[in-house]
Amino acid sequence: MKYLAFAVLLLAPQAQGDVIAIKGGKFLTVANGDLEDAVILIQNGKISKIGKDVTIPAGAKVIELPKGSVVTPGFIDAHSYLASAFEVEESTESVTPDVKAIEAFSSDHPDVRAALSSGVTMVAIAPGSGNLVGGRMGVLRLNGRRYDQMIVKDAAATKLSFSNEALRSDREPTSRQGAMTLLRRLLKTKPIDGIVFLHAAAADDIQRAIEIATSFKLRAVLVHADGAGEAIDAIKAARLPVAFGPIFASDKREKLEAPGKLAKAGISIAFVSDAPATSESQLRLAAAIAMKHGLDRDTALRALTMAPAEMLGLSDRVGSLEAGKDADLVIYSGDPLSLTSDVETVIVEGRISFQKPKK
Amino acid sequence: MRLLVIACAVLAPILPAEKVSSPGPWTLDAALVIKAKRVITVSGADITDGIVLIVDGKIKAVGKDIAIPDGATIIEAAVVMPGLVNASSSYGLPNRANEEAREVTPDARAIDDCDGGSGEFKRAVQTGVTTAYVGPGDRNVIGGLGAAVKTAGGKLPSRIISSDVALKAAFGPSPSRGNYSPRSFAPTNFYARRPTTRMGVTWECRKAFIEAKKYRDDKEANDDGKEILLRVLDKKLVLRVSASRATDIEAVLKIVEEFGFDIMLEEADEAYRHIEALARRKIPVLYRASFQTRTIYSRDGSEERFTTFADLVKAGVKTALLPTGDAESEGLLATATFTVKYGAAPAEALRAITLTPAELLGIANRVGSIEAGKDADLVLLNGDPLHITTRVERVLVDGKVVFGKPLAEY
Amino acid sequence: MRLAALAVAVLSFVSLPRQDPPSKKVIALKGAKIYTVSGAAIDAGTILINGRQITAVGKDIAIPDGATVIDCAGKVVIPGLVDVCSTLYVGESDAPGAPEQDAYDAFDPFNETWKEVVAAGVTTVYVNPPNRGVANGLGVIVRLTGTTDPAKLAARRAAALKFTLGVGAADSSAPQQRYQDYRTIKSMFEGAKLYRETSDKYQKELAEYEVKKKQWDEQQKQPKIDPPKTDPPKTDPPKADPARLTEEPKKPRKPAADRRNEALARALDPANPLLVRIEAHTTDSIEYALKLAEEFKLKLVIEQGTEASRMADVLAKAKVPVLVGPVVIYGLKRVEYLGHSTESAALLAKAGVEVAIGMFPTTRAGHGGPSSSRFLLEAAAIAASKGLTREQALKAITIDAAKLLGIQASVGSLEAGKRADIVILNGEPFDAATRVDRVIVDGETQYERK
């Protein structure tokens, strides 16, 4: 019963400055460990205070969580085509640097609601890997509001592709040697500033991506990196973070063991869904499968929260439960990395965007 | 019993030798000694009961009675010879290894298309090939630059011996095969590339070099491609041309006449028809035999003579042998064995798969023979390399055993 | 008679001698928390294995000396997992199917993928014939013992007869096609009914013939009892002895054996009906399946049943079990999976429908091959997160799965007399950090974590 009351309260339009307090359960802050029986205060869409000895101000609306609940920062997907599949490749020519992928996003697509209800609060929409230079990636917050109010960054990074999907027989480049020559010529004349996402799956594609990243000093992130297991030392030397995935249940054991090896080598990894290839709700399954193959628990949790935030240059605003950060958080019925627990409530920008219907 | 785990030490750092006398852990600086009943140096005479001393991946000394430092690991074999050199391979390359956007792509580098971890390298090592030239295919008139790489020992970038070894050009039917003349429709799709005849191919090649000359006079914008063509015109880079029929070889000789640059002939099935011209102009040949007795006339009408290699060598043409195919029975050793069967001298055939290709790739200072100072790339066999019944027991690259498989594991 | 031969193959599995001859190999697992699944969980219990059988499970069991003892203190032991639909050893193909096709003929016993699957704790799987079309044929139950002898690998041949209702070859399955599929299956069974009648008729005639033949042979031996009369009889001809045969009985012609109808006829056998598994996704396909079961009194199980939870009550009343899966699907949903939800198992169980969970690693659901079966535990966990208790989820991939395959007498739970299929975990089955330490199949360790 208590829950029902609480839900009505929050949905009512909030006056600016109202304080909400969440008590009980366990907080996985990611930034500084787990907190038991502590309190989070939310004001103006931000986390104002979090800690054990936080006093709840009078007039604050208090939320008492049932026993066993766990609160985590909202999950972030650093590379996805959520609700924009098949629209993200301008295939007339291979180099389209100014195309913006988020313009292909349709906010009323049913997948958006499903993603939010599975605890994913922020998604980076990327151009396809069918172009050598795909264009600009954008970051959206799944707050259930209008499209323009969802945009966090409309040009967060540039997407390059080193896979043979970018090679076509009816336009330049038709081969990898043509692609590399064209790319070197491009980067010599027009260097790319800001973050660059390099799509590279096979081990030798990774090798080539690293060569371009180091010779042109790009602030690069490797995407997919299925064959990373074989190129660990090269990735470590170039100190590139890896946006790993998507992970399918039928993948080879070598690929499933790659996250564990990358983590042991001190390389920062994030899990990406490449939706709709795998759905946003399967990010947790990817983390669970990676843990089954040698990935430690903390890195797995970080790979769904802080690591993608850092890759998108948003680690100051999201990715952990810390005072001053945006109030994007998810309440689970149990340990989020154990697949038997489920999402109970999702709070985005201090407002409840999803509440699991009680039967 | 579950599948016996095959302990094939393809990339094992060191495999304990059969008769290892000092079992000490083998560290990089300790010496490695190869003792063989017959040492085929290729650069000099064979040595019976010879010793090869290897330190830090280089051959320190080779001879009859070399002092063996203590703590050295000793490996014994019946025969040791230099690592084989495949002067024209497509290891790690996709089957369309050309940038087909344009007919002339001088600044394309095949090494960018090459997958260093590909199985083709691992197979080549097991047949004794330690160095290979990886170059563009023959779909473009001028395909681009090829590189000489080692076939084992770490990731591809660290295995490159020299990157811009030669500029590849292709005469004959392959650059024009599949192109459609734009007469019947506007050139909407890609395949309306210009050369649709052998004449067209020759013209494309001449046009490229003429435009390079014009570019030399007024260089407003930097053009990497034309810079490379200029290096060929100035004889600083060799042009490697693949041509098999007699008419194609003639077209190549005419181009050499006109521009006077250094060229090297590849494939050259009907080279026996122009032996005198090739000898006079000192044009080296990378000869690819096929030894098929069945059809005298091959599909494109060229006719093969099995004695071509022997005749070229007799006439003083510097000739290297290429493998006839990529099956296990078509490697360099099998090809050399058949070449001897059809008239070549054994020593010439062995040189044509080791030192000669190394010289033609311009890396003879590093590989190709067993001489002090060269890289320790060696092949250890259990008998005369020119016998089909002889097996490659071990292969060393830069002094490390990269392949070793005892008989019991086959 | 071919039919009999097939039947014998079936019985050979079930009527296994309860007690294998006591070989010297006795293994004892000591000190583990045991989820017997058939009964309550036992803390710090012991399991005794002799040869291929579990001989004892309980709190404080005396361990015979000479037994090899495996210390499982702090470990959790669960029964070997059972996947009610995998594609191990047969893979997938788009070739057209037929009722007489047998998954046993598609085996590649040298395929090594089973190693990854057994390493995840799956010890028994059911495999459908890999083909496409309405009638698919006879499935096989496989024990992951690692043998390469196909006869031993196939623990039970002709374990079920599979049909697919309402799944179009192209990505569309219009209502007419679902009706068309129903008509096709219906006509197949009608043909089989006729086949059974003729073969029953033949059996009856054969029996009669035997009797008459014996009588005829006796008659031949007796002397003629009424010599021919001299004068033509004026009275009507002598009254023939009704029992006496006038001419030799003819042996009835044996109907030509037809493998197709035999497979179908076994599903109509009232005494020991062959299990019929119908893959149906939409609610109307499921209704057609129920209609078929009702018309021909089939022993029916629904496969996948994507939208089965919308008619859970009808299924419960009809007592038709559902094999739920694939719980995990990838990529853009094909038309038959549009109604897919991970809540299906929970909703069906709540309505009282007998449920088991299978991996169904079909490419139509985005799976790349049979290796997906190694994540059966994860699939059950996801189903649990939507309303099943952890116990229900574990049962759905052990004893309940074995029951719906008809092999609950031998596998699916940790009880004395059952096959020694045991998985040793280093934590609670559904916890995130839990890893499989050892998997024992038929009393032999098939996987051990280094």
Next chain:
Amino acid sequence: MRFIILVLLAVSSVVPPSGAKDDVVVIKAGRIITVSGEEIQNGVIVIRDGKIDAVGANIEVPWDAKVIDAGKRVVMPGFIESHSFRGVDSANENVPSVPFVSTFDSIAPALPYFEDSLRQGITSIFVVPGNWTMIGGQGCVVRPVGITAEKMTIIKNHALKLSLQPPQGVSRMAHIAAIRKELDEMVEYLRTLDEQKQVKVAAGGSSKTPEIELKRETMARLLQGKTPAFVYCPTASDVLKAIELSKQYKFRMKLVLGRDTWKAAADIAKEKIEVILPPDMVFWETDEEKHEETLRVLPSIFAKAGVTFAFQTDNGTLGSSYLWYQAATAVKYGLPRADALKAVTLNAARALDLQDRFGSIEKGRDANLLILTGDPLDAQTWVDQVVIEGKVVYERDKDEKLKRVLGK
């Protein structure tokens, strides 16, 4: 135009068989490899009426014998190609089951394949239907000499070719089900035939089995054990399936193996079945997991398992188009020299159940002999002369095509 020149050249290099049938020929040679027994140094072979009459070190040479003195050279039995579909222009029917056809009807004597085989020292070839027909039909054992197919033929219809290779778009199950259907129908046909016979016998008729329909005659001989089946198995699981079928339908068989069948070597050894290895019997196998390339050597694997095998050739690659090369490669990877030579002579004959006619130099065998310049496994060795049934049918110094190719 070119084709005609080819034919002329092919024919002219073959020496027409000379002399009457019953003359006596003696071959003296420095080294005689008998294959079935010990090698003989400076031995003599006496040939009478095309058959080997005697072989040994000190045999008295009959006075009226025509002597061929091979001097220091080597004499051995002719090579035998135990499975080839290159003797016919197209080896596959598009109807799956055609047991009644035979390759005898499409042997093309003028094909360069026969001339090259002779040059290489092959004295008998078993020409079979292809691997893409379910029940391909009967094969034909030929000698690579002769103007017409009749003259070339040694045994007209021999064995029946089955293939477990499912055609395009047909699953393995459907393919096996189709084979079972054919065999079931044949068993049913024979059963009814048998019943009719019993009825006739019961009624006092003759006990001769009734006439078998021509179409079904070959299959009947198969199921009655009168002729073996040559079963092509692309994969190891096919081998197990072939063994199962041969036991169920009780027919004798020889296995023509694909590359992947090495995994079933133990099963083949247990059943003591003779096998014919694929032309690419030494091939690379990629291990996706460990990223390693392993050289799989079938002769070593099958020799260790105790299976008797024969080699096959193809014209795709350089080395494996020569039987001597296949034998040399097997020796390279550990097979003893004697066993390697058996695989191209005696074992090949045994695969054809003709080991009492071909494959070794022993009394009573056909006189099919090679005179070589050196050891058969040495690449530098040439085939100087080929003797078939006592007659010299090939001489290297009269081989125009070889001279042309060697630029002489």
